[in-house]
Amino acid sequence: MIDITDLHKSFGTKRVLRGVTLNIPRGESMVIIGGSGTGKSVLLKCILGLVKPDSGTIKVDGKDVTKVDRDAFLADFGMLFQGAALFDSMSVWQNVAFRLLRGSLKRPKDEARAIAVDKLRRVGLGPEVADLFPAELSGGMQKRVGLARAIAADPRIIFFDEPTTGLDPIMSGVINDLIKEIVVEMGATAMTITHDMSSVRAIADKVAMLHDGTIKWTGDVADLDTTSDPYVKQFIHGAAEGPIAAIR
Amino acid sequence: MILTPVATIGRSTLALLAGIGSVSLFFFRTLAAMLTPPFYFREFAQALITIGYNSLPVVGMTTLFTGGALALQIYAGGARFNAEEVVPSIVAIGMARELGPVLGGLMVAARVASSIAAEIGTMKVTEQIDALVTLSTDPMKYLTVPRVLAATISVPILVAVGDSIGIFGGYLVGTGRLGFNPAAYLKNTADFLEMWDIMSGIIKGAVFGFLVALIGCYHGMNSGRGAQGVGRATKSAVVSASVMIFAANYVLTELFFTA
Ligand SMILES: Nc1ncnc2c1ncn2[C@@H]1O[C@H](COP(=O)(O)OP(=O)(O)O)[C@@H](O)[C@H]1O
Numbered sequence: 001m002i003d004i005t006d007l008h009k010s011f012g013t014k015r016v017l018r019g020v021t022l023n024i025p026r027g028e029s030m031v032i033i034g035g036s037g038t039g040k041s042v043l044l045k046c047i048l049g050l051v052k053p054d055s056g057t058i059k060v061d062g063k064d065v066t067k068v069d070r071d072a073f074l075a076d077f078g079m080l081f082q083g084a085a086l087f088d089s090m091s092v093w094q095n096v097a098f099r100l101l102r103g104s105l106k107r108p109k110d111e112a113r114a115i116a117v118d119k120l121r122r123v124g125l126g127p128e129v130a131d132l133f134p135a136e137l138s139g140g141m142q143k144r145v146g147l148a149r150a151i152a153a154d155p156r157i158i159f160f161d162e163p164t165t166g167l168d169p170i171m172s173g174v175i176n177d178l179i180k181e182i183v184v185e186m187g188a189t190a191m192t193i194t195h196d197m198s199s200v201r202a203i204a205d206k207v208a209m210l211h212d213g214t215i216k217w218t219g220d221v222a223d224l225d226t227t228s229d230p231y232v233k234q235f236i237h238g239a240a241e242g243p244i245a246a247i248r
Numbered sequence: 249m250i251l252t253p254v255a256t257i258g259r260s261t262l263a264l265l266a267g268i269g270s271v272s273l274f275f276f277r278t279l280a281a282m283l284t285p286p287f288y289f290r291e292f293a294q295a296l297i298t299i300g301y302n303s304l305p306v307v308g309m310t311t312l313f314t315g316g317a318l319a320l321q322i323y324a325g326g327a328r329f330n331a332e333e334v335v336p337s338i339v340a341i342g343m344a345r346e347l348g349p350v351l352g353g354l355m356v357a358a359r360v361a362s363s364i365a366a367e368i369g370t371m372k373v374t375e376q377i378d379a380l381v382t383l384s385t386d387p388m389k390y391l392t393v394p395r396v397l398a399a400t401i402s403v404p405i406l407v408a409v410g411d412s413i414g415i416f417g418g419y420l421v422g423t424g425r426l427g428f429n430p431a432a433y434l435k436n437t438a439d440f441l442e443m444w445d446i447m448s449g450i451i452k453g454a455v456f457g458f459l460v461a462l463i464g465c466y467h468g469m470n471s472g473r474g475a476q477g478v479g480r481a482t483k484s485a486v487v488s489a490s491v492m493i494f495a496a497n498y499v500l501t502e503l504f505f506t507a
Pocket residue numbers: 011016035036037038039040041042043
């Protein structure tokens with residue numbers, strides 16, 4: 001459903017993506033692993049058109065993303081940003097219901113609020129949070145509000161950029177279950193970036209390892225522990241020794 | 249190196265031209281966004297309050313004191329050729345044509361260009377602008393258009409109010425300190441002030457308001473990364489908005505008053 005072919009992206013002289021080729025089938029949960037600063041977030045942003053790739057093609061449903069109607073295209077997507085990216089000028093529920101309060105999905109205010117409160121409950125936040133402002137929340141709570149906003153309009157394709165970073169193990173478990181549920185129940189296609197190996201095992205159907213600007217390994221989550229790929233082995237064991245330099 | 253100063257001049261000239269180019273592009277993108285739906289009315293109303301209404305105190309204080317000082321100066325200057333009686337009319341003409349719009353514009357540049365650039369710049373570095381896009385909302389329509397429109401509409405009104413307060417400042421000083429007869433002062437003001445004096449200042453105000461908000465949004469949207477990037481964007485917004493006000497003021501004055 002998402003086909004990325006030979007994607008390149010540099011910032012100045014820094015070559016971040018150097019020929020990424022990756023396919024994500026419909027209804028599957030793909031997890032991208034890789035060291036920090038390797039371009040995982042940039043990859044997601046390229047698919048969404050937030051960052052313009054230097055070369056390469058990205059197709060969603062067989063259609064080149066640079067040639068589709070942007071509004072219709074984005075209406076299918078939900079995105080959780082690494083830093084949550086909540087709008088600090090509006091309350092939590094208005095953040096979650098942002099899409100439901102304007103544009104083509106606009107609906108009455110009470111209805112939008114009810115949906116927002118329900119989505120907040122699904123990410124483990126009570127209704128008392130709805131009227132707070134993002135600045136009044138802890139980092140982990142902001143992350144979960146961002147997650148609620150990403151799923152508010154029931155998108156077909158969802159991107160999660162480090163959904164469990166900064167959460168306690170119990171909350172991580174709740175979020176992992178939620179992501180799995182969204183993929184299974186709603187039949188959504190998900191792409192998740194994470195460093196958290198328990199998350200990988202909980203939510204992935206497929207795993208791809210990004211390093212040095214290319215996909216070094218991709219396969220089923222079941223093969224993660226048996227692969228002989230040195231990059232994956234080093235990463236999942238958190239070893240300082242190996243092909244991935246500790247200084248980068 | 250002997251050539252270093254030349255290279256520096258060359259480099260800054262190129263940077264300046266590139267800057268003018270990208271501001272112009274931003275200007276046309278703003279116009280395009282203005283002319284196509286949707287229009288975010290709530291954001292517009294909010295911007296009217298923060299840009300227009302909340303600027304009233306600063307603009308009022310600035311013009312009040314300037315009107316008073318102007319009356320003192322013109323009185324002193326006029327005394328050199330026995331023309332002290334020109335105080336009311338020169339205060340009024342000076343305020344309406346020049347000082348009202350320029351001072352109003354500058355105060356708005358200080359207050360509004362900075363806050364717009366800082367707010368939008370922070371949104372940019374915290375990925376809120378990216379988030380808007382993924383939520384099917386065009387940041388140009390949602391952030392830039394309401395602010396630019398609100399400033400274009402509200403700064404002329406601020407100028408009109410500032411003119412009146414400035415003239416009132418002159419009146420207070422004229423009647424309180426310089427011994428003018430209150431009724432004569434008002435009559436003199438009304439007799440010599442022409443409609444075009446006021447209108448030209450108000451048109452200037454609209455242009456300045458437009459420029460200030462446009463430049464604030466431009467620097468915010470193009471903010472560098474991190475807190476330092478936002479700081480730099482804010483500083484650039486205030487400096488370039490102020491310089492643009494002076495430049496535009498000269499151009500408009502040429503257009504309006506040389507025939
Ligand atoms: N807008 C940008 N401008 C310049 N450099 C960027 C930009 N976005 C990302 N980078 C650089 O690209 C690299 C990859 O970033 P990112 O995708 O955020 O890494 P991660 O894999 O941790 O998500 C980093 O070195 C970062 O500094």
